Amino acid sequence: MDEIQKKLLFEVADLHVVPEGAYNIRANGRSVGRNSTANIDISPKPDGNGLNIRVKDGTKKQSLHIPVVLSKSGLKETVYNDFYIGDDCDIVVIAGCGIDNCGVQDSEHDGIHRFFVGKNSKIKYVEKHYGSGDGSGKRILNPVTEVSLNEGSFMEMETVQIKGVDSTVRETKAVLAAHSKLLVRERLMTHGSQSAVSVYDVELNGEGSDADVISRSVARDNSFQKFDAKIAGNAPCAGHSECDAIIMDNARISAIPRLDANNVDAALIHEAAIGKIAGEQITKLMTLGLTEKEAEEQIINGFLS
């Protein structure tokens, strides 16, 4: 890997060196490093368009890194990764994609991740997006995450996109069985003329299933964001979605909540708040000695932390 790829790898996966445990590092369309462990097997799909990842029953306290970096302008790829997580597991999956585009052609990575989570397993999925490079070619990321949670399983999904990605359509679909829980924390900041769309489609099928989808975002300059969250309660269940956004400059934000209650004991809540930074918040920090610009940055950093 070259220096740019190493920097991207650090931004999306906090990695300086080859990680411990299972990993697959994909750079400019090919795998540049892969390691399976006794419990986590990573193997390429027969058609070469992605990976099959199998985690044995009872695998605990293990991590899996699958970062992707693109530093070649004009590269477009679609990758399908399937995760088969056994029963009674407790693992962390760190994904993420960094694009550096110094050229004039658009670079695009579309990653489709499907998770099949076994009974009573616990999984934390962290996905960071980062873009850099001063070329006129766009940096485009369209992640799709499909989650199937078996009985009693729990998935925490943390997605972060703070800098440099011109266009994103993020689609997350989840189907929850009895007593399973999905927790999503999305953090997003858009600049310039960037566009970011997040679509959630959550089906609460099992009794006692629970979903909590929370987005915090900041839209600056002329950027556009759309938060489109549908939660369907098909059983006695609990669902909550929340979009909390700061709008600045000439940005635009749409929040489109949808709750479908198909069972009398489905308790569903949506909250959405979009607003600019309150003037008195800036004034308060200025009375503590910050400049207006420093105050604004502090408020945004706190909001997205």
Place this chain on the structure above:
Amino acid sequence: MLELKNISFEVEEEGQSKVILKDINLKVGDGKFVVITGPNGSGKSTLAKIIAGIEQPSSGSILLDGRDITPLGVTDRAKAGIGYAFQNPVRFKGIKVKDLIRIAVGSDISVAEACKFLSEVGLCARNYIDREVNASLSGGELKRIEIATVLARGSKISVFDEPEAGIDLWSFGNLIEVFERMRAAGADNSILVISHQERILNIADEIVVLAGGEIKAHGAREDILPTLLGTDSAVSACGKMTGGAQ
């Protein structure tokens, strides 16, 4: 020493000019605890905002230790040595109590040092230091955190705008103790409190009475307080807990 010279403040209201403050002259000496009182709408909070630089006076000047700070904005006034506690403390999603105290101190102090300021305002530091300054905090908790941020700045002059507004009776009792401790700590730093609470007036060195935008009286507590008892300018704790001019 803080000195206000001929401060006036006017606003446009329905095409008419309305005088909020008229020719205010006031000196707050080093190490003094001065309380400004007066009925609602007398211009007290506006005067506090003018000192902090949140509002600019229509005329007049503000001097801090002889330096004219009138042209300075909020940030530069803060840097010059003016502290200001909001009447209605601001909430921040995602900013923690320790972040706010670190910003106030102006350096990346340790958690233990930050906790010291919370203890000074009677909050159990370890329960609060990692809390977000958001809607989960009660009015009384927020007020004390607000005061802790002002203490952390260690300003030459700290202005407190109606510290009793919006808090319950129990919190108010604690708040008085905080001011009594600040008062006892002495030093050269001055404290200017906007309040019409008798218990706060009771610990003042000097009392200023503002009415209709003008200073009606200014003198030692012993001289002024007896003239105020039983009026709107000196109410007992039960009398007017949520009062407060904007």
